[in-house]
Amino acid sequence: MVFDIQIRELTNTMPHDESSKLMTQEFLRLLTKSQNAIFSYILILVPGKCNAEDIYQDTVSTLWEKFESYQPNTHFEVWACVIAKYKVLQHIRKNLNSRMHFTSEALELLDSTSSEFIEHFDDRTEALRRCIKKLTPHNRRVLKMRYENGWTVKKIAAVFEQTAQGVYKQLNRIHMALMTCIEGTVHH
Amino acid sequence: MLNDTEKFKLGLLILRSIEGEITQEEFDVLNRLIIDSEASRRYYCKYISAYSALQRTDISYYAGDDDKHIDYVFNADFWQAMADYEKSATEVRLAPSREPSQSVVVEKVDYGNAKYIHFNRRSFYSLIAAAAAILFLIVFARFAPPRSGIEVAVLSDSLNAKWGDANASMPPGRRLTTGSHYYYLREGYAKIGLDNNTWITLEGPAEFQFLTGDAMTLSFGKLYAIVPPEAYGFRVSTPSANIIDLGTEFGVQQDLYGNIDLHVIKGKTSLVSRIDSARLNAFVEAGSARRVDGSTGQVNEVAINERLFVRHIDSATRSVWNGQPLDLADIVGGGNGFGTGRLDRGIDVSSGRAIRSLVVTDVFAGEKGYRDVPSSPYIDGVFVPGIGPGATRMSTTGVQADFPETSGRLWGYIFNGAWHQGSDDVPRHFLQLDGMTIDGTQTAAVTIHSNMGITFDLAAIRETLGGVKIHAFASTFGVSETVDNWLGQRNFSDLEPGDDVQKLAASRQASVEFWVFLDGKKTLRRTISSASKAGHVDIPIDDDVRFLTLAVTEADDTVMFDWALFARPQLVLKAAD
Numbered sequence: 001m002v003f004d005i006q007i008r009e010l011t012n013t014m015p016h017d018e019s020s021k022l023m024t025q026e027f028l029r030l031l032t033k034s035q036n037a038i039f040s041y042i043l044i045l046v047p048g049k050c051n052a053e054d055i056y057q058d059t060v061s062t063l064w065e066k067f068e069s070y071q072p073n074t075h076f077e078v079w080a081c082v083i084a085k086y087k088v089l090q091h092i093r094k095n096l097n098s099r100m101h102f103t104s105e106a107l108e109l110l111d112s113t114s115s116e117f118i119e120h121f122d123d124r125t126e127a128l129r130r131c132i133k134k135l136t137p138h139n140r141r142v143l144k145m146r147y148e149n150g151w152t153v154k155k156i157a158a159v160f161e162q163t164a165q166g167v168y169k170q171l172n173r174i175h176m177a178l179m180t181c182i183e184g185t186v187h188h
Numbered sequence: 189m190l191n192d193t194e195k196f197k198l199g200l201l202i203l204r205s206i207e208g209e210i211t212q213e214e215f216d217v218l219n220r221l222i223i224d225s226e227a228s229r230r231y232y233c234k235y236i237s238a239y240s241a242l243q244r245t246d247i248s249y250y251a252g253d254d255d256k257h258i259d260y261v262f263n264a265d266f267w268q269a270m271a272d273y274e275k276s277a278t279e280v281r282l283a284p285s286r287e288p289s290q291s292v293v294v295e296k297v298d299y300g301n302a303k304y305i306h307f308n309r310r311s312f313y314s315l316i317a318a319a320a321a322i323l324f325l326i327v328f329a330r331f332a333p334p335r336s337g338i339e340v341a342v343l344s345d346s347l348n349a350k351w352g353d354a355n356a357s358m359p360p361g362r363r364l365t366t367g368s369h370y371y372y373l374r375e376g377y378a379k380i381g382l383d384n385n386t387w388i389t390l391e392g393p394a395e396f397q398f399l400t401g402d403a404m405t406l407s408f409g410k411l412y413a414i415v416p417p418e419a420y421g422f423r424v425s426t427p428s429a430n431i432i433d434l435g436t437e438f439g440v441q442q443d444l445y446g447n448i449d450l451h452v453i454k455g456k457t458s459l460v461s462r463i464d465s466a467r468l469n470a471f472v473e474a475g476s477a478r479r480v481d482g483s484t485g486q487v488n489e490v491a492i493n494e495r496l497f498v499r500h501i502d503s504a505t506r507s508v509w510n511g512q513p514l515d516l517a518d519i520v521g522g523g524n525g526f527g528t529g530r531l532d533r534g535i536d537v538s539s540g541r542a543i544r545s546l547v548v549t550d551v552f553a554g555e556k557g558y559r560d561v562p563s564s565p566y567i568d569g570v571f572v573p574g575i576g577p578g579a580t581r582m583s584t585t586g587v588q589a590d591f592p593e594t595s596g597r598l599w600g601y602i603f604n605g606a607w608h609q610g611s612d613d614v615p616r617h618f619l620q621l622d623g624m625t626i627d628g629t630q631t632a633a634v635t636i637h638s639n640m641g642i643t644f645d646l647a648a649i650r651e652t653l654g655g656v657k658i659h660a661f662a663s664t665f666g667v668s669e670t671v672d673n674w675l676g677q678r679n680f681s682d683l684e685p686g687d688d689v690q691k692l693a694a695s696r697q698a699s700v701e702f703w704v705f706l707d708g709k710k711t712l713r714r715t716i717s718s719a720s721k722a723g724h725v726d727i728p729i730d731d732d733v734r735f736l737t738l739a740v741t742e743a744d745d746t747v748m749f750d751w752a753l754f755a756r757p758q759l760v761l762k763a764a765d
Contacts, residue, residue: 036240036241036244039240040236040237040240040241043206043236043239043240044232044233044236044237047205047206047208047210047215047218048205048206048207048208049206049207049208050208099212099215100210100212100215102219102222103219103223105223106219106222106223109222109223109229110222110229110232110233113226113229113230113233114233116233117233117234117237118237121237121240121241124237124238124241125241125244125245128238128241128242128245129245132245132247136361138504140247141504141651143242143247144247145651147242147243147245147247148246148247149647151565153207153209155565155648158565159565159648159651159652160504161506164209168200168203168204168207168209169200171203172196172199172200172203173196175199175203175235175238175239176192176195176196176199178238178242179234179235179238182234182238183234
């Protein structure tokens with residue numbers, strides 16, 4: 001997963017004197033706790049998982065560079081998402097030729113809507129895990145192929161001898177079922 | 189608030205956007221929805237955060253333990269709306285479409301010359317009663333009047349199944365009950381899991397009924413049962429006899445004329461006559477079979493047929509498993525391991541592409557590096573072993589192993605079949621091992637000339653097998669004896685007199701080294717020549733092994749005449765416990 005590789009690479013470049021070590025440990029602790037929420041925020045603003053991963057890597061490097069300016073005991077992910085948003089806008093400016101990015105109006109609306117989901121990301125993740133158990137074995141298998149094994153939609157389509165569109169529809173149905181379950185679990 | 193149809197359409201847009209597959213037009217629609225609709229915006233954010241969480245979740249860890257599957261939360265209106273939507277939705281194809289798959293060939297039930305006629309039950313049993321008594325050994329039959337309406341089993345899966353009118357709605361997940369009513373599978377296959385952990389696979393036409401949680405009747409049809417130790421004593425009653433499990437896997441075929449075939453694959457059963465005038469019983473053990481003639485009552489021992497019964501089905505992969513092994517030669521030929529591949533088809537080691545004939549007719553220099561094979565989900569990749577110092581990479585995940593340094597020179601490609609492709613001085617011909625001609629049809633084979641290797645992705649194969657496990661890899665391997673027909677008179681004066689050439693010229697036998705690895709761990713290394721007997725390998729494979737690698741290297745006598753092959757390269761399968 002991109003997150004684990006990122007953390008390993010960062011760790012290799014960090015200084016090893018005592019106070020730096022403490023700062024490093026604190027940074028890694030905060031990052032590990034928030035990385036999913038930060039990535040989720042970026043993916044909300046930027047279409048395409050590959051673009052989001054690139055921006056995420058860039059964001060983490062900047063977070064480390066600027067960590068001294070982070071106020072302890074404040075919300076790390078809120079601070080991190082401010083930097084992430086800046087990186088998103090930078091990415092959009094660099095790729096203005098591509099029209100595959102949200103308009104400013106859409107970006108602002110998404111930014112404000114996303115905060116509720118980022119704040120409760122851990123609760124929703126816990127609910128997701130309980131909901132996965134309720135899937136049929138077949139649908140769990142499809143999810144495993146896609147998200148755990150990292151198979152492309154094309155490869156899954158080849159295995160089940162379906163079209164890619166068929167696999168997308170299947171994945172979408174599974175997502176919908178999970179989200180309905182998550183909402184029920186979280187509100188309960 | 190979005191309705192289910194709107195959520196479905198929006199979800200598809202979001203998923204394709206995340207995957208980078210969305211068109212500009214679709215993206216503009218998504219952008220518009222996000223601006224115009226707060227509900228769409230909120231749904232979009234929820235969807236993305238669920239997607240992100242899935243990326244970091246160990247899905248295998250969360251095996252299901254809840255009977256209340258959430259997959260059926262949607263109501264009938266939603267599914268109708270989806271059906272209507274899917275009819276009009278634009279099809280997206282990333283690759284040329286393939287023909288709809290055919291189910292794996294399964295032997296058809298042979299009910300003799302008579303055509304199937306659907307009797308009513310009363311006249312059917314009268315016919316049996318009027319027929320000659322059928323005689324068996326051992327009495328154990330106890331018949332407890334069933335309590336009706338008790339749920340005792342679940343329809344786990346079905347494939348091409350059509351049910352009788354009374355059972356028209358039979359979706360997977362449907363609970364099955366005891367009682368006087370019969371379940372009638374008109375055609376196709378059904379897999380049923382009983383609450384006592386017994387698994388039943390039925391092939392239609394078949395009629396059956398549950399008496400209790402561990403007893404059922406089979407009026408006619410074919411049934412295969414896998415009975416675990418805790419379900420010892422599980423009973424199948426037919427019009428003529430009872431079959432009682434004593435810790436087994438067995439298949440029962442009952443036709444309309446009272447004839448019964450019982451084939452015991454594992455363990456032991458007893459047969460008990462249902463005709464009081466002739467109380468006979470028999471133990472029937474693994475590897476044996478009995479046939480009872482419904483008109484004469486004669487009991488004959490018959491040859492066991494381990495492929496007669498369907499043991500497992502998987503509707504997701506449309507596979508039907510009769511206990512046959514998975515053929516790796518078929519996979520090399522572009523198939524799924526069960527006969528959908530083609531002879532002559534194989535993989536070019538230099539590029540990883542699927543090809544059907546020689547690209548280069550001479551010996552050529554291979555290149556270091558591992559090539560993935562996009563054309564097959566079951567082949568992880570191919571490689572040339574032993575080029576230069578250092579380990580050779582053998583998988584897309586970086587698994588490596590050490591080989592002795594080779595010349596790195598190759599000839600041909602890895603293919604499904606066993607023949608010499610033909611060259612200037614050797615005509616095209618079938619290869620031979622231990623005096624037997626290997627034609628690729630009667631005997632499957634993968635030809636791998638020296639200095640080539642191939643890695644199979646067992647995880648991908650397991651995904652298509654459903655509840656069937658990989659038990660072992662088995663194969664015969666060797667260098668074709670036909671080498672002797674041409675090597676004997678080969679003139680080596682046109683070659684540089686290196687040690688390897690001199691050795692070949694002196695011995696007039698071509699030698700190669702055969703290798704087998706599991707996840708990069710060497711399990712076989714054997715040197716075989718064209719003059720020696722073929723080797724045999726039978727290696728157990730654990731459930732967590734991902735990669736099986738086969739490789740051939742040149743030994744120390746050049747790559748010339750290294751016509752090496754794996755004959756009957758198979759994955760031995762068994763039903764999951």
